[in-house]
Amino acid sequence: MKKFEDFNLHKKTMKFIELNHFKTPTPVQEEVIPALLKGRDVIGISKTGTGKSHAYLIPIMEKVNSASDEVQAVITAPTRELAAQIYEKARLMNQSDERLRIRLYVGGKDREKDIRQLNSSQPHIAIGTPGRIKDLFLEEGALRIDKADLLVIDEADMTLEYGFLNEIDAFAGRMKETLQMAAFSATVPEQLKPFLKKYMHQPVTIRIEEERFTPEITHVLVPCYHHTYTEVIRSILPGFQPYVCLIFANTREMAHEIAEDLRSMKLPVTELHGDLESRKRKQAMKELALGVNSYVVATDLAARGIDLDTVTHVISCGFPEDLEFYVHRAGRTARAGSTGICYALYKEEDDESIRSLMKSGIRFEHRRYRKDGWQDLFPYGRKRLKKDDEIEKQISMIMTKKNTKVKPGYKKKRAAEIERIHRKKKREFIRSKIKEEKLARYKERSRRENEK
Numbered sequence: 001m002k003k004f005e006d007f008n009l010h011k012k013t014m015k016f017i018e019l020n021h022f023k024t025p026t027p028v029q030e031e032v033i034p035a036l037l038k039g040r041d042v043i044g045i046s047k048t049g050t051g052k053s054h055a056y057l058i059p060i061m062e063k064v065n066s067a068s069d070e071v072q073a074v075i076t077a078p079t080r081e082l083a084a085q086i087y088e089k090a091r092l093m094n095q096s097d098e099r100l101r102i103r104l105y106v107g108g109k110d111r112e113k114d115i116r117q118l119n120s121s122q123p124h125i126a127i128g129t130p131g132r133i134k135d136l137f138l139e140e141g142a143l144r145i146d147k148a149d150l151l152v153i154d155e156a157d158m159t160l161e162y163g164f165l166n167e168i169d170a171f172a173g174r175m176k177e178t179l180q181m182a183a184f185s186a187t188v189p190e191q192l193k194p195f196l197k198k199y200m201h202q203p204v205t206i207r208i209e210e211e212r213f214t215p216e217i218t219h220v221l222v223p224c225y226h227h228t229y230t231e232v233i234r235s236i237l238p239g240f241q242p243y244v245c246l247i248f249a250n251t252r253e254m255a256h257e258i259a260e261d262l263r264s265m266k267l268p269v270t271e272l273h274g275d276l277e278s279r280k281r282k283q284a285m286k287e288l289a290l291g292v293n294s295y296v297v298a299t300d301l302a303a304r305g306i307d308l309d310t311v312t313h314v315i316s317c318g319f320p321e322d323l324e325f326y327v328h329r330a331g332r333t334a335r336a337g338s339t340g341i342c343y344a345l346y347k348e349e350d351d352e353s354i355r356s357l358m359k360s361g362i363r364f365e366h367r368r369y370r371k372d373g374w375q376d377l378f379p380y381g382r383k384r385l386k387k388d389d390e391i392e393k394q395i396s397m398i399m400t401k402k403n404t405k406v407k408p409g410y411k412k413k414r415a416a417e418i419e420r421i422h423r424k425k426k427r428e429f430i431r432s433k434i435k436e437e438k439l440a441r442y443k444e445r446s447r448r449e450n451e452k
Contacts, residue, residue: 002030004058007037013062015096026051031206032182033058036150041200042182046208047331052184053089056152060090063150064124066099070147075127076168078159080106081272084285086154087127100124105132105143108278118142130159130167137171146175156185160192172199187324216339217330221354221364221380224347229254229317230261232345239369240341242313247297248329249273249317258317259297268293300325308332314342319353326357355381 003024004017025033028046035042036059046052060073075090077083087104094100101121105114105128114136122144126133136143145151151172159165172179181199185192196203224232233247249255252275259271270293272284287293291310300320311333319326326344333340344364346354358364358381366377 007033009058009062012096013058016061016093017058019092019095020054022054026055028052028206028208029055029058031208032056035204035206036180036182037062039180041180041203043188043196043200043203043205044182044184044208045186045188045206046184047186047327050208053086053154056154056182056184057086057090057093060125060150060152061093061096064100066097066101066124068124069122071122071124071126071143071145072148073125073150073152074133074145074148075125075152075154076130076133076159076164077127077154078129078162078164080108080129081281081285082155082158083128088289090125090127093125102127104128105136107132108281111135115140115142122147130164134167134171138174145171148175148179150180150182151175153181153183156183156192156196157187157189158185160189160195165192165195169195169198186328217334218339218341219330219362219364220341220343221366222343222345223368223377224345229345230258233258233315233317234261234265236315236343236369239374240313242294244291244293244308244310245295245313245315246308246311246329246332247295247315247317249297249299250320252299254317255297255299262295262297267295270296271298272296273299300329312340314340316342316344318345318347319350319357323353323357323360326353327362 004014004022009017028044028050032042032044032052032055036056044052044055056075060075064072075083075086077086083104083106087102090102093102101123102125103114103117103123105126107129109132111132118136119142126143126145126148133143133145137145153159153168159168172181179199181203183192183196183200188196222232222236227235229249247258249258252273255271255273256275259269262269270284270287272281272288276284288296288308291308296311314330314333316326316329320329330340330342333342344354354364364380366380367374368377369375
């Protein structure tokens with residue numbers, strides 16, 4: 001296993017690594033860092049929680065010259081929450097190099113203030129959403145990213161999905177011909193490939209397979225039966241003590257409803273979804289950063305936007321249409337090599353989604369919570385044995401039973417035990433027939449009385 005010392009990094013970069021309390025590089029860092037340091041274009045494919053952000057922040061720390069007044073690195077993210085989280089991670093660089101200017105450009109911030117600040121000085125590292133960066137560069141001419149040497153597109157598949165790739169295309173075409181580019185994504189859809197081919201020069205593709213970085217997550221299916229998600233959440237909360245519990249809802253309305261219900265229980269809740277106004281979203285992100293609340297309710301917008309090492313439990317209220325997002329939901333726990341648990345609340349209509357996830361390799365435990373604790377349920381999807389199958393199973397257990405000492409007459413005893421099982425089955429059969437005959441006689445008698 002490699003160490004950070006093997007990369008021959010400057011003292012300021014090693015200090016940045018130490019400030020993050022990193023000991024050894026993760027698999028994605030181990031491969032991406034040297035490739036970026038050599039100036040290669042990189043396509044990094046790995047799931048959430050694998051250390052992607054620092055895979056590019058560490059090389060940027062190494063390459064940026066704070067004595068220069070030019071923009072040297074640009075990092076884009078598809079949502080303001082994601083951009084803000086990258087910014088918070090990058091700000092730690094200032095403790096290694098006080099002269100380093102790192103700025104965030106997203107919607108909801110004072111645009112005129114950004115322009116005034118840019119007219120005074122340019123950042124060394126610009127982090128933001130594609131729309132705001134395009135606006136400040138192409139429309140206002142204030143942010144001079146045409147001087148930058150490196151462009152990083154984080155969560156490239158989400159950028160494509162949300163329709164922001166055209167905005168990156170607009171300003172990337174105005175940047176240096178020698179621009180180094182890196183794109184990081186959980187997947188690489190076909191629609192993304194033409195864009196990468198257009199701007200990248202012989203990129204190295206680094207794919208971190210699932211088995212190389214497998215978080216220890218326990219997946220638990222919890223049936224809703226006829227109850228609502230809020231009712232089931234209420235019922236299972238006594239069953240665990242989270243440090244931070246992240247609850248995912250499929251709609252904004254559902255997220256708000258769950259958050260309100262938890263507040264009515266006097267629980268500390270952070271609510272995060274697209275219906276929140278800018279001020280409340282900022283407040284929610286601040287609460288997340290400070291870790292002030294034990295419960296966070298979010299939609300899938302935040303499934304790959306919340307990066308907290310403190311999440312111990314995840315609750316998934318149903319399953320998203322794109323099942324990949326269930327994996328991202330569960331992946332919010334078990335960060336940095338720790339263990340975690342994801343409770344998937346399900347209804348009858350979720351059967352196809354559950355079976356699809358099981359085929360993909362996810363192993364679900366099946367439980368429900370009662371006052372006396374968690375109860376194991378019959379494994380999901382496994383057919384129950386019929387009575388005849390139960391008998392065959394009992395007989396098979398007798399036939400395959402291993403005795404440490406073979407006693408005289410053991411064959412007769414085994415035959416007698418099997419005979420006893422068959423007699424018991426025969427008695428049960430006779431009893432059931434007697435009941436059927438009694439019921440038939442009763443119905444016939446009732447019919448005759450009604451005819452009189």
